[in-house]
Amino acid sequence: MIHVLHTRFEERLNTRSYEQHLRMLPPCLRDKIGRFQNWKDAQASLLGKLLLLRGLKIYDLDHLDLSDLAYSKFSRPYFGHGVDFNISHSGDVVVCAISMTGRVGVDIEAMRVVTPSDFELFFDAAEMQRLAQADNVLDEFYTLWTKKEAVMKADGKGLSIPLKDVRLMGNGCAYIENYCWYLEPLDLYAGYKVHVAADFPIHDGITTGQYAFEEVNL
Structure with a gap:
């Protein structure tokens, strides 16, 4: 099971x-956010952490403190504890995927106009052909892109793995x-493409929930 929590901020x-x-965050994260x-x-960074806190509550892990976060050698944050x-965030949307079943990754992208030929370094020949033949090039581009990014984020090795190698x-x-x-x-918001990746089968195993953070009392 994966829980995907998401929020949108228009102002x-x-x-x-x-x-x-x-x-609500530890000083180390407050300082990091303050540097933006x-x-x-x-x-977006603040709301992402608040969504994570919500997710921990779902799994009765709200005893965990965000100051307990550790980082892999590729700078991927993790808790352990199973x-x-x-x-991920893009535009004015933030999403957080959380699970106790295995590794997860999520990528959201606001679908802005792009020129696919500018991204040949990231797609193989078959994928470039799919883009060339697509009825909706923009939709196909962001489908491929968010799939690859979600997998890379779940894998956790970051840019050490070329996107083309996914x-x-x-x-x-x-x-x-x-x-x-x-x-x-x-399918969360019009104009956005989202994919979730995991190292376990996830079809129909995703629960989503939207949150608003205008209220102070969480």
Whole structure:
């Protein structure tokens, strides 16, 4: 089972609400968020952590503190304790996938106009052909992109693995080397593409929940 929590912010939180939410985080994360120059990046980072706190409550793990987060050598955050999570944001949407079944990754992208030929380094010949033949090139591009990104984020090795090396299969699976990852799309918001990846079968095993953070009392 995977829980995917998500929220959308169309405007900046007022200062009082923002500061009170921020105080729910440990000093190390508050400092990190404070270094963002763009308010949207800072707010997305804050909301991602609040979604993670919500997710921990779902699994009765709210005794865990975000100061307990550790980081792999590839800078992927983790708790241990049998729980795995991943956070992604794009535009004004933030999503957090959390599970106690295995490794998870999630990627969301706001579908802005792109030129697929600019991304040949990231797609193999068959994928470029799919883009060339697609009726809706934009939709196909972001389908491929979010699948690959979700798998890479679940795998956790980051940019040490070229995006082209994530091999997408036609059966809802993807491979990095010989390791199988399962993929599932989510339809959360118009104009956004979302995929979830896991190292276990996830078809119909995803629960989603939307949250608003205007209120201070969480």
